[in-house]
Amino acid sequence: MDPDLLRTSFAVVERRAEFAAKYFYSHLFWHHPDVRALFPLDFPEDMERQRDRLFAALTLVVGRLGEPGMHEYLWELGRDHRKYLARPEHYAAVGTSLIAAFAAVSGTAWNTEVEKAWDEAYAVIADAMMDGAWEAESRGEPPWWDAEVLDRTRHGDDLAVLKLRPHRPLPHLPGQYVSVNSPRVPGVWRPYSLANAPRPDDTLDLHVSLVEDGVLSTELIRRTRAGDVLRLGAPGGRLTLRTPVERPVTFIAAGTGWAPVKALLEQLAWEPGSYDEARLFVVARDTAYLYDRAALGELCTRLPHLDVTVITPAPGRPKAQATGRLLTALGNRANWARHDVYLAGPPRLVDETAEVLPVLGADPERVFCDDLPPTDRGQARPLGPGEWLLHRPRPHWHNPSARAPD
Numbered sequence: 001m002d003p004d005l006l007r008t009s010f011a012v013v014e015r016r017a018e019f020a021a022k023y024f025y026s027h028l029f030w031h032h033p034d035v036r037a038l039f040p041l042d043f044p045e046d047m048e049r050q051r052d053r054l055f056a057a058l059t060l061v062v063g064r065l066g067e068p069g070m071h072e073y074l075w076e077l078g079r080d081h082r083k084y085l086a087r088p089e090h091y092a093a094v095g096t097s098l099i100a101a102f103a104a105v106s107g108t109a110w111n112t113e114v115e116k117a118w119d120e121a122y123a124v125i126a127d128a129m130m131d132g133a134w135e136a137e138s139r140g141e142p143p144w145w146d147a148e149v150l151d152r153t154r155h156g157d158d159l160a161v162l163k164l165r166p167h168r169p170l171p172h173l174p175g176q177y178v179s180v181n182s183p184r185v186p187g188v189w190r191p192y193s194l195a196n197a198p199r200p201d202d203t204l205d206l207h208v209s210l211v212e213d214g215v216l217s218t219e220l221i222r223r224t225r226a227g228d229v230l231r232l233g234a235p236g237g238r239l240t241l242r243t244p245v246e247r248p249v250t251f252i253a254a255g256t257g258w259a260p261v262k263a264l265l266e267q268l269a270w271e272p273g274s275y276d277e278a279r280l281f282v283v284a285r286d287t288a289y290l291y292d293r294a295a296l297g298e299l300c301t302r303l304p305h306l307d308v309t310v311i312t313p314a315p316g317r318p319k320a321q322a323t324g325r326l327l328t329a330l331g332n333r334a335n336w337a338r339h340d341v342y343l344a345g346p347p348r349l350v351d352e353t354a355e356v357l358p359v360l361g362a363d364p365e366r367v368f369c370d371d372l373p374p375t376d377r378g379q380a381r382p383l384g385p386g387e388w389l390l391h392r393p394r395p396h397w398h399n400p401s402a403r404a405p406d
């Protein structure tokens, strides 16, 4: 496998990503109409997301092939793909269509050497995924877990906490997430962090925030009731407590990113550790969205040394202003080089914070977060004067063809 050749040839494909994705799906569905059932059909929004996801996943894999942790990631992905009833023949079909699409959009940049590199890379990816699926199957793990909704607590119009009881126990680590599907929104799966450490009664909590035009979040917040049954995929993710906890720890939770952090704090409360400092930053779009204050208070009693900072935007300011305030608050703290940092929340906040922490002295290898697909469509935080200089936003070019005739 030649990583440089893969990266340079993928850069050509990425420039025509839209066309490549259309070609890929048309090729796949034409040659294997049976595979169509594995992809969501009814929601155009979802076909688009699927396209974005395909390229986001490929970019991640191509950028990190051969890196430590990549095999595990693919293994987990394959285990999770059992929920789509993905079989070895589907992996072969996807590989053929992907390479056909890459060849179609690459023009003269495509040759036998590039094709060989992609054939080999795809074989590595598919083998790792099929290993994950096979291992899960051989230990008797179900392809998904059905879970009954025991309770749904609404917090305002756009937030809900669901309590679920899986029909069979779903073993997980605090901080992990699962993908969730409702039979009323067929084919649509979204990742949600489990908001609790494992409990003796095996119940699970999900914290759901409304995503504008999001079919599943709307379903879960507005229509799902006690007695409904949801479907959960295999748990996964990197946001798990590194134990034994011997270094100081910082948790940063924004919005419903509070869910995995809550689970991690529950674990910290019973995990023996030799750390001497624990910090928690809770960021919310306004005080009304600090929806779990009672649980936070309880955790503070169980973790008396936990230093808590709550951050919201100034009254009347946009929600993303809280991210600027968070970055300032982080800058006012010391000892980052010693801290393990666990970070959860909207992807833009996670990206910005993960970029700033090493500048403050944190070890990037000790900053833990999930790679989640973006769900928010809001505007980015307005740039501060220093950032404006460093990252001037792209100009909005006029479209000459839209100009009125002289």
Ligand SMILES: NC(=O)C1=CN([C@@H]2O[C@H](COP(=O)(O)OP(=O)(O)OC[C@H]3O[C@@H](n4cnc5c(N)ncnc54)[C@H](O)[C@@H]3O)[C@@H](O)[C@H]2O)C=CC1
Binding pocket: 177, 192, 193, 209, 210, 239, 254, 255, 256, 257, 258, 259, 260, 283, 284, 285, 286, 289, 313, 319, 320, 321, 322, 323, 324, 343, 344, 345, 346, 347, 348, 349, 369, 370, 372, 374, 375, 376, 378, 379, 380, 381
């Ligand atoms: N494991 C994880 O990392 C988890 C991540 N999430 C993600 O967290 C988000 C939760 O959404 P909500 O609760 O509605 O959060 P929210 O929209 O209320 O935002 C909370 C805070 O995040 C920051 N923020 C939001 N959008 C931003 C932007 N565009 N740029 C910079 N900062 C921004 C702001 O400080 C805001 O006050 C979802 O995107 C979800 O996917 C949720 C659970 C777990």
